[in-house]
Amino acid sequence: MDYIDYYKILEITKSATETEIKKAYRKLARKYHPDLNPNDKEAEKKFKEINEANEVLSNPENRKKYDKYGKDWQHADEFEKSGYNPNQQQYSGQSQGNQEFSGFGESDFSDFFNSMYGSGRSSKSQSKYRGQDFNAELQLDLASAYTTHKQSLTVNGKNIRITIPAGVENGQIIKIPGHGGSGANGGPNGDLYITFLIENNSDFKREGNNLYADADLDLFTAVLGGETYVNTFDGKVKIKVPAETQTGTKVKLKGKGFPVYKKENQFGDLFITYKLKTPTQLSEKEKELFQELSKIRNHE
Structure with a gap:
């Protein structure tokens, strides 16, 4: 079987990160998708090659084997056990330790691809492969x-x-x-x-197990103190607001954050930032009262 350069297929270098591999795969998969290239055999072939390359390089363990053993990466476990390295020895159909490997016929794609999609070809090898x-x-x-x-x-x-x-x-x-x-x-x-x-698509920002959100606070509660309700993933909760609370004040609701992965009944915290909400559409009486309050404050 000829060596297939999966990095070349995805148009990336061997130093590409997982994110770069994923980005390259998505770009090429969209370009050569059969729905966008009907009756185009070359595009279909290219699409299959791209998927095969992604199946190998997007898996860190398989990528490591591929980088070391090339076209024979699927037999890495057997090579490791026997100490056999096909890149250092002639591959003649039989390895050291009398472990047999069948020969490969010609194909447009690798044996790995045929194992995924079916090739109709039976293996002559009696070795067990994962x-x-x-x-x-x-x-x-x-x-x-x-x-x-x-x-x-x-x-x-x-x-x-x-x-x-x-x-x-x-x-x-x-x-x-x-x-x-x-x-x-x-x-x-x-x-x-x-x-x-x-x-x-929620109003919360997630960082690890903690959640962050803004909450409107009306002017009167901020000045005089009182209570307000804030949203959590478990519904609304009531919290006390001290008098003279300033906009931008942050409060922590312990245990109201996100669940800790695979740790039952453990949660992060929810951090609320108050945003002062200025009253609008004031009545004439309200305006008079605010003006009176302003005069009192200015004369102090």
Whole structure:
């Protein structure tokens, strides 16, 4: 099997970060997507190559194996055990330790791609190989990430139902063991890695387990003191406001922040910043009272 340069396919360098890999993949996948290039065989081929490259390089473990073993990266575990390095020895179909490897026929894509999408070709090797790891993205809004819940997703044509723990963060990756590609010759299945993309369409700003929000405070409560209600993910809560509270004052509501991932009944804090709300549409009587108050203050 010829060496396939996944970095060249994604038009990136070997020093590319995970973010750069993801950005390059999305850009090229949109460009060569079959829906945008109907009946274009070259675009279809390019789209498949892009997906294959992303499946390998977006997974840190697979990327490390690929950088070390090149086209033979899928056999990295066997090479590590036997001490065999195909980049330093002639690869003639049989490795040290009498472990057999079948020859490869010609194909437009690598064996890895055929293992993902099916090639109709049977393997002559009797060695057991672990299945390919899969990667998927799951989009949530912030409110959904606040509670533990179940959700279904389709990966490689299979419907998978998973439990999402409360407190999952944007960009966090979790592993679902055994839900990757099928193993070869009785080998174990690969794993599924899910990257969470969390959209914040709420009034809260999240930083780790803490939440931040602004709250309007009317002039009279700010001056005289009293009580006000603020929003949390658990509903409104009442808090006391000291007299002569200034705009920009911050208060901390302990335990009203975001759930701590996989730590039951542990939460961050909610920080509220008061924004003074000036009264509008004053009546004539109210204006008179404010004018009287102004005169009193100016004469002090």
